[in-house]
Amino acid sequence: xxxxxxxxxxxxxSIKNIIMVMIGCFAGTIxxxxxxxxxxxxxxxMIPITYGFEPxxxxxxxxxxxxxxxxGGSTSSILINAPGIPGTVATSFDGYPMAQQGKAGxxxxxxxxxxxxxxxxxxxxxxxxxxxxSKVSLAFRSPDYFGLMILGLTAVSAFSAKGHxxxxxxxxxxxxxxxxxxxxxxxxxxxxxxxxxxxxxxxSFVLVVMATFAMSExxxxxxxxxxxxxxxxQISLSKLGSIRLDKEETKKMVTTIPRSxxxxxxxxxxxxxxxxxxxxxxxxxxxxxxxxxxxxxFGKGSVNGLSAPETANNAACSGSFVPLxxxxxxxxxxxxxxxxxxxxxxxxxxxxxxxxxPEIFWSVIMSMYIGMVIxxxxxxxxxxxxxxxxxxxxxxxxxxxxxxxxxxxxLMSFNNFDIYLMIGIAVVATILRLYEFPMPPLIxxxxxxxxxxxxxxRSLLISDGSWAFLWDRPLTLCIMITILFIVFWQIxxxxxxxx
Amino acid sequence: MQISPVKIISLLFFVFSGFYLYHAYQIxxxxxxxxxxxxxxxxxxxxxxxxxxxxxLYIVLPEKRPANVNLSVLDYKRTITLVVLMIIYGVTILKxxxxxxxxxxxxxxxxxxxxxxxxxxxxxxxxFVAIFMFxxxxxxxxxxxxxxxxxxxxxx
Numbered sequence: 309x310x311x312x313x314x315x316x317x318x319x320x321x322s323i324k325n326i327i328m329v330m331i332g333c334f335a336g337t338i339x340x341x342x343x344x345x346x347x348x349x350x351x352x353x354m355i356p357i358t359y360g361f362e363p364x365x366x367x368x369x370x371x372x373x374x375x376x377x378x379x380g381g382s383t384s385s386i387l388i389n390a391p392g393i394p395g396t397v398a399t400s401f402d403g404y405p406m407a408q409q410g411k412a413g414x415x416x417x418x419x420x421x422x423x424x425x426x427x428x429x430x431x432x433x434x435x436x437x438x439x440x441x442s443k444v445s446l447a448f449r450s451p452d453y454f455g456l457m458i459l460g461l462t463a464v465s466a467f468s469a470k471g472h473x474x475x476x477x478x479x480x481x482x483x484x485x486x487x488x489x490x491x492x493x494x495x496x497x498x499x500x501x502x503x504x505x506x507x508x509x510x511x512s513f514v515l516v517v518m519a520t521f522a523m524s525e526x527x528x529x530x531x532x533x534x535x536x537x538x539x540x541x542q543i544s545l546s547k548l549g550s551i552r553l554d555k556e557e558t559k560k561m562v563t564t565i566p567r568s569x570x571x572x573x574x575x576x577x578x579x580x581x582x583x584x585x586x587x588x589x590x591x592x593x594x595x596x597x598x599x600x601x602x603x604x605x606f607g608k609g610s611v612n613g614l615s616a617p618e619t620a621n622n623a624a625c626s627g628s629f630v631p632l633x634x635x636x637x638x639x640x641x642x643x644x645x646x647x648x649x650x651x652x653x654x655x656x657x658x659x660x661x662x663x664x665x666p667e668i669f670w671s672v673i674m675s676m677y678i679g680m681v682i683x684x685x686x687x688x689x690x691x692x693x694x695x696x697x698x699x700x701x702x703x704x705x706x707x708x709x710x711x712x713x714x715x716x717x718x719l720m721s722f723n724n725f726d727i728y729l730m731i732g733i734a735v736v737a738t739i740l741r742l743y744e745f746p747m748p749p750l751i752x753x754x755x756x757x758x759x760x761x762x763x764x765x766r767s768l769l770i771s772d773g774s775w776a777f778l779w780d781r782p783l784t785l786c787i788m789i790t791i792l793f794i795v796f797w798q799i800x801x802x803x804x805x806x807x
Numbered sequence: 808m809q810i811s812p813v814k815i816i817s818l819l820f821f822v823f824s825g826f827y828l829y830h831a832y833q834i835x836x837x838x839x840x841x842x843x844x845x846x847x848x849x850x851x852x853x854x855x856x857x858x859x860x861x862x863x864l865y866i867v868l869p870e871k872r873p874a875n876v877n878l879s880v881l882d883y884k885r886t887i888t889l890v891v892l893m894i895i896y897g898v899t900i901l902k903x904x905x906x907x908x909x910x911x912x913x914x915x916x917x918x919x920x921x922x923x924x925x926x927x928x929x930x931x932x933x934x935f936v937a938i939f940m941f942x943x944x945x946x947x948x949x950x951x952x953x954x955x956x957x958x959x960x961x962x963x
Contacts (some may be wrong), residue, residue, distance in 0.1 A: 360949045471872050474865045475813070478820055481858040485827055488854060492847035499834050499847060500827075530920070531886045704931055707916030710893060711909060718900055719943075722952050727897035735890060742881075743813050743874045761850040773844030803868045 312662075313435070316670025320678055325368050325671070328361075329679050332372020333379075333686060340380025342705075347377035348748070349525055351645045352517040353709070355652070356716035363653035364668045368675040370646055375427065375679045378583065378625055382419045382618055387412060395583030395624070398591045398617035405609040413549040418557070418611060419618045420688045422565060424680050426619030429569035430576070430626035431676040437577075438673065441634040442662040448635070450766035451777040455787035457760045460637050462794045463578070465749045467585060473798035476749045479740075483750035486511055487757025494765065506725040513648040514720055516754050518713040519730045520747045524737035526709040531738060535702045551688065557611050560602075564594055564615045572620030576627020578639065583621035583628075590620030626676060633657055633669060637756070641748025644755045651755070811873050814866055821862040828855025888919045904955030910936045 319325060332354070339350035350373045358366030381396035386403035399419065406415035448456075465476030489500045490510025501507045529535075553561075568590040575586035594616035595606050606613045631639045636658030638644040650657055655665060662669050713734075717726045737747060771777040779785045831851035840846040896912040913932040922928055943949040944962060956962045 357949075474861055474868075477861045478817070478858070478865070481824070481854060481861060482820070484854050485851075485858065488851050495837065495840065495847050497834060497836060497847040499851060500830060527886055527889065530889060531881055531883075533880060533882045701922065703917050703920035703922035704927070706889075706920060707913050708931070710889065710916065711913055714893065714896060714900070714912075715905075715909070715939075718905070719949060719951070722901070724897050724901055727900070728894065731890060731893050731897065738886075740816070742876055743816060745816075764850060765845045768845040768849070769843075771844075799864075799868075803871060 312439075312666045312670040313674070315667050316672075316674035319364050319667050319671035320368060320674035325365055325675065326678065326682075328365055328369040329372040329675055329682050330686065332369045332374075333376035333679055333683050336373035336376020336378075337380035337383070337683075338376075339373075340377030341384045342380075346381070347374050347642050348517070348645055348751070349521045349709075350374075350377045351642065351649075352514075352521045353712050353716070355514050355517065355645070355649050356719050358649060359652060359720070363650070363655050363665075364671045366649065366653060367646065367668060367672050370649060371672055371675055372679045372682070374625060374642060374646075375423075375622070375676070375683055378621060379420070379423055379683050382423065382621075383416065386415045386419060386614075395587055395621040396617075397584070398587040399614065399621075401591065401607055401617075402605075402610045402613035405607065406614065409609055410549050411609070413551040414553065414557070415609075415614060417551040417553055417688060418561065418614050420684055421553075422561060422568075422615040422618035423622040424684045425561075425565045426569045426572055427622035427626055427680045427683075428677060429566065430573040430623035431673060431680070433569075433573045433623075434626050434629060434673055434676070437630055438633050438669070439662055441630060442659045445635050445659040448659070448783075449781065450763045450770070451781060451784045452787065453635075453637070454760060454763040454767055455778070455784045455791070456635065456637050457756050457763065459787050459791050459794075460631075460639060461749060461753055461756065462791050464640065464752050465746075466794050466798050471802050472744055472746065473795075473802055475743075475745045479745055479747065479750040480753040483516075483753025484757045484760070486516060486750075487754045488761070493758060493762065504725075506723065506729075511729065512717070512720060512726065513652060513755065515717055515726055515730050516733065517645055517648065517751060518716055519733035520737040520750060522709055523713045523730065523734035524741060524747070526706045526713075527734060527738040528741050529702065530706055531742070560611045561615045564612045565619050567597065568594065568616045568619035569623045572623025573627040575620070576624030576639075577630045583624040586620040586624035586627075587617035590616040622680075629672070629676075633661060633672070634659060636661070636759070638752060641751050644748070644752040648751075648755045811870055812876070813870065813874055817862045817865040821859060821866065824855055824858025824862060827858060828852065831855050885919055889916060892916055892919065901952070902954075904953040904957075905951050906936055906940060906953055906956055 320329075335354070336347065336350050339353070340347060351370050354370055354373050358369055361369070378395060382399045382403070385396040385400035386407050389400050389404040403415045403419060406412065406418075461480045462477075465473055465480055487510070489507055491498050491501075491508060498508060571590050571593060572583075572586040575589060576583065591613060594612050595603060598606075598610075598612050602610060602612055628638075628640050628643050631637050632643045632647055636647070636656060638647045647657060655661070655668060713730070714727055717730050720726075741747065767777045768775075771780070777784065778788050828851075831848050831854070834848040834851065836846040836848060892912060892915055896908055899908040899911075910932045913936070914928055917928045917931070940951055940953075940962075944951045951962070953962060
């Protein structure tokens with residue numbers, strides 16, 4: 309492991325990769341700040357650029373964007389009570405009241421230190437958990453993988469849109485259907501190509517991500533007539549106040565950070581749960597832990613109340629890399645986008661990544677530490693200025709997002725058909741978004757489609773066509789029971805439970 | 808009686824799943840694969856049934872939390888104009904070249920969204936695209952196909 313850490317450090321500390329982390333953190337912060345444009349859009353916009361780099365550099369850039377976007381989301385939660393991403397909603401509970409009391413600088417500092425500490429502690433957990441889990445996951449068989457993928461999709465659907473489980477499951481099926489277009493990987497038989505040669509290779513992952521996130525989010529903003537940059541114009545540079553924390557505030561953070569890091573990491577590892585649930589759980593847990601006097605301050609500008617969700621959402625980000633790197637199964641929409649990018653690089657994450665591509669495995673983990681440090685150094689003093697940059701009018705912002713999306717596809721294929729297809733998918737996604745159909749399950753399903761079919765193929769061939777593989781092994785049986793429980797619980801909860 | 812738009816979308820997805828399922832059954836597999844435990848159409852067939860199941864369930868079950876969308880406040884004009892501009896951009900990008908088509912797309916999009924500061928409209932189109940092309944093509948060595956600039960001898 310020491311050798312791996314050194315390899316990772318060597319790769320992550322190269323000048324080129326440090327610059328990439330810096331660019332990633334900076335770009336991610338800006339995009340993450342804009343309400344409506346989350347980490348998935350930020351990463352999606354970066355993918356075409358990363359294809360020009362080595363896999364480790366590309367992944368380091370995307371990891372930087374991810375952390376930057378989460379941090380950016382916290383900034384808009386604190387300053388303007390408009391969370392950039394769902395994972396930072398809990399941050400606004402105490403961050404915004406603090407800002408209203410003239411302590412915005414302090415709130416930003418607490419968020420930055422907590423994010424840094426949470427992310428760093430979780431990255432240490434990842435350092436030990438990932439190799440161990442890689443070894444354990446070598447014992448997994450095709451039926452287990454098939455079951456785990458269905459579990460991931462079901463869990464993401466259950467958590468991504470509360471009360472809209474069936475909508476999310478329709479999105480899962482749509483994502484899998486889109487993934488099935490093109491030649492069958494084993495027999496080369498064309499499927500759903502309709503004599504169109506442009507579809508023979510299937511639909512590009514970048515195209516689907518760009519269409520369902522970057523482009524459709526931009527179109528949604530115009531369609532709804534909202535202006536994400538409007539709130540940024542309210543920020544006053546002079547009203548931020550000091551960013552220095554006193555002894556008592558630091559003491560409060562020191563007790564909150566370790567427990568919130570643990571809960572954040574554990575929730576991040578679970579498929580589908582992610583930073584939103586982690587931050588709410590940590591907020592609730594912290595409220596139970598603190599003294600009655602501090603409890604009264606919750607929702608009115610409590611240091612513990614701000615530190616807990618901030619620590620947990622960053623820890624969850626690191627935790628979400630565990631299933632991606634060890635099993636090759638992403639647990640969230642954002643890590644699904646990263647899996648798609650890795651597959652684009654020709655790298656199959658999973659238990660063997662640790663042995664076959666140690667430089668990628670370890671450099672990603674090491675770059676997380678570096679990313680955290682850079683976020684702290686770069687963003688904290690620059691936040692008021694970055695926030696000012698955000699006052700870019702919507703009339704410029706939206707065309708630029710559309711331009712980056714089209715350019716991304718153009719660079720990859722030089723094909724008009726792909727642009728039309730992307731526009732078509734984006735229009736459909738915009739309408740679906742309007743009626744609260746969640747997009748992360750679609751992306752996760754699209755990325756996992758090929759792997760799912762492959763594992764189902766192997767399982768059915770080994771069992772000679774019998775579906776008994778779903779309950780033959782105790783592990784697979786446990787996974788299937790969990791899936792059935794989630795499905796029935798969600799349907800019962802949404803449609804039959806009396807309120 | 809007012810039908811929920813989400814139910815209509817579910818119905819459309821139900822029909823789409825049926826269409827998908829029909830085509831899944833039409834996938835021609837090799838003769839020796841026809842009775843194999845798994846062939847090229849097994850997974851799509853399962854997906855077709857899954858689509859019918861979930862959309863059918865949504866249609867049948869009562870809607871507890873219907874999506875509340877006020878259609879009258881939506882900005883159809885600008886959205887459709889942007890989509891049309893993107894399609895035109897897609898048509899011209901290979902013929903007119905990346906630089907010209909992108910710059911014009913940006914200018915028209917800014918104007919569509921109500922921007923009137925001509926200095927910024929110009930700066931964030933032609934010079935911006937030129938710098939972006941230089942970054943991609945000149946520094947990152949990412950190939951950008953532009954027949955017009957190639958004809959003019961600006962790029963190789």
